[in-house]
Amino acid sequence: LAKTTQPxxxxxxxxxxxxxxxxxxxxxxxxxxxxxxxxxSQGPRFIIQGYKTKVTNEVASLFIPADxxxxxxxxxxxxxxxxxxxxxxxxxxxDYKLSFGAGTTVTVRx
Amino acid sequence: EPEVTQTPSHxxxxxxxxxxxxxxxxxxxxxxxxxxxxxxxxxxFLVSFYNNEISEKSEIFDDQFSVERPDGSNFTLKIRSTKLxxxxxxxxxxxxxxxxxxxxxxxxxxxxL
Numbered sequence: 499l500a501k502t503t504q505p506x507x508x509x510x511x512x513x514x515x516x517x518x519x520x521x522x523x524x525x526x527x528x529x530x531x532x533x534x535x536x537x538x539s540q541g542p543r544f545i546i547q548g549y550k551t552k553v554t555n556e557v558a559s560l561f562i563p564a565d566x567x568x569x570x571x572x573x574x575x576x577x578x579x580x581x582x583x584x585x586x587x588x589x590x591x592x593d594y595k596l597s598f599g600a601g602t603t604v605t606v607r608x
Numbered sequence: 609e610p611e612v613t614q615t616p617s618h619x620x621x622x623x624x625x626x627x628x629x630x631x632x633x634x635x636x637x638x639x640x641x642x643x644x645x646x647x648x649x650x651x652x653f654l655v656s657f658y659n660n661e662i663s664e665k666s667e668i669f670d671d672q673f674s675v676e677r678p679d680g681s682n683f684t685l686k687i688r689s690t691k692l693x694x695x696x697x698x699x700x701x702x703x704x705x706x707x708x709x710x711x712x713x714x715x716x717x718x719x720x721l
Binding site for chain 1: 612639641643650651652653656658663664666697699701709710711712713714715717
């Protein structure tokens, strides 16, 4: 499984865009990039998954450059309820398990 | 929207006792998982289950742990003789395929005294 590196924490204010970059230098050809969100005392929740270029859904956008050695999760116009830990995971089609790192704790202030 | 459910939400037990944590995965999912998260630490993989057998397990999942799908809906994690260090939040997850999204339940908070 490819190792990932992401910032430990980020602070933001309501209404701002939050961008979290994850490094995964040894990503393999068949690896996908997936982001999960976790609120305190709750299970992780899938946000978005991508393989290359850009993916957008109703919650976030995921930007992946051509070399795929990093990815950026973009949360538009955050609110207080977006305060959570965000995890970047990299894995391929033969990976059963999810390997979570420490994640990025995003704190949104009023 | 279908959800993974887990019972109980909280469980307090004495060291050495057996506990069974229960999960109802999403109905059309084929892959089932257990993870745990010790307070303040990261989410750790325990075991994956497919086609009525364990497909992968971590070093944490020793002989004290077992999983079962006793019927068409439930998926259970049994800890035979609990230790203090088993105190954690235990999450069940299910998915439709290896790289597909895993959907997590709300967790069972286990406290071993």
